[in-house]
Amino acid sequence: MDKVFFTLGGAEAIENAIKFARHYTGRYKVLARYRAYHGATFGAMTLTGDPRRWANEPGLVGVVRYPDTHRWGEAEPRPVAESLQGLEDVIRYEGAHTIAAVFLETIVGTNGILIPPDGYIKGVREICDRNGILMVADEVMAGFGRTGRWFAVDHWDVTPDLMTMAKGLTSSYLPLGAVGMRAHIAEAFETKMFYGGLTYSSHPVSLAAALATISVYEEDDLIGNARRLGPVMRAHHERLAARHPSVGAHRNLGLFGILDLVRSRDPWTPLTPYNGTSDEMKAIAKFFRENGLYTFAPNNSIHTNPPLSINEEQLAEGFDVIDRALDISDQAVR
Ligand SMILES: Cc1ncc(COP(=O)(O)O)c(C=O)c1O
Structure with missing residues (x-):
């Protein structure tokens, strides 16, 4: 450029x-x-x-x-x-x-x-x-x-x-x-x-x-921070996917990440219809607000895109709230 x-x-x-x-x-x-x-x-x-x-x-x-x-x-x-x-x-x-x-x-x-x-x-x-x-x-x-x-x-x-x-x-x-x-x-x-x-x-x-x-x-080497925390975020994603059957997929590159929630992994059934919501997603969004986590949760997804200045401890705190919220979607799993 x-x-x-x-x-x-x-x-x-x-x-x-x-x-x-x-x-x-x-x-x-x-x-x-x-x-x-x-x-x-x-x-x-x-x-x-x-x-x-x-x-x-x-x-x-x-x-x-x-x-x-x-x-x-x-x-x-x-x-x-x-x-x-x-x-x-x-x-x-x-x-x-x-x-x-x-x-x-x-x-x-x-x-x-x-x-x-x-x-x-x-x-x-x-x-x-x-x-x-x-x-x-x-x-x-x-x-x-x-x-x-x-x-x-x-x-x-x-x-x-x-x-x-x-x-x-x-x-x-x-x-x-x-x-x-x-x-x-x-x-x-x-x-x-x-x-x-x-x-x-x-x-x-x-x-x-x-x-x-x-x-x-x-x-502050914030780009380096995002790069270093990328694998840390991936480890959180993997841990949540192993614990929660409603986590169907996860992706991240650096601090740009997402969890996709499903009713069933096989056959793949998203927790919401396209462009829709569900009682579970509404309850998850409410849980986030009540527990001080501000993140974007459109359709059947939870975005994990924290500030680039975040540290490992703060990242873990955020994922702890998500971990608890996922008990809600797990109940919808067939
Ligand atoms: C990829 C992308 N392009 C363009 C825009 C529009 O930017 P703005 O809201 O500053 O007009 C956005 C905003 O979310 C975006 O995510």
Whole structure:
């Protein structure tokens, strides 16, 4: 990433990434996935594949879906070759010459901490290169150390053409988002007008917060902390999965983690329907609130995404609350 265009948040970064990709390529279609959240503004909502999109339809013209790495209701990802073939098929049928960009959350966040299997991110990069399509990595949630590397793409040594950032950029103390771009894209806009001015772009107060935040990441080695605690979190996940039959699956990379709850592991039966809830999930969320644990528990999942400054003892305290809450879901196991 050689140059950065600053916005006020993640969704605005996505809007501008769509525009950069369209203006740069002269093509209008953008590909996105179903198990994806990209923000609440109009274009970002259209790229969003999850049910938050439904009330905002019809959306932006030219957004086309390609297959996810993980099917809803299945524990394991699809084989890499199958996922990549799905993307290739969509490109063939839509016409590469009409497609500006492939958007993806490098690691899917609110739709389930879906960690792509090795080979997938590199494969998407290769398909984009072969077809003259820009690869846009949405790192609004996975970026800035969450996974134990500065950016999730670093795990697979891939450089996207555009990268959207927000949240951890200022640790969310002040509003700031960004679109990072490679030199060839930035250079194109040296001579070509970019129709995307924002009154608050590069706001000095937000930028000061970003610089201060980045200094703290470095001085306190918070990225290293996330990396070191990744295996500790995995051990907690494994312990809970061994103790609780309602823990169907668990995933984490660094401090980006999740537990998926089930009524039955075989056949795999999630504790809630898609986009739904259940009495057990409501009771678990209530238990968390009453026991001082603040975490996101959508659908049949419990997100385990603590602050990057957490230590082992605090992590254990959080997992102790989750351990006790899982007695509720265990009662639903058939
Ligand atoms: C992956 C991802 N992209 C974009 C956004 C939108 O960011 P913001 O809420 O700052 O507009 C979010 C917010 O949750 C997100 O998780």
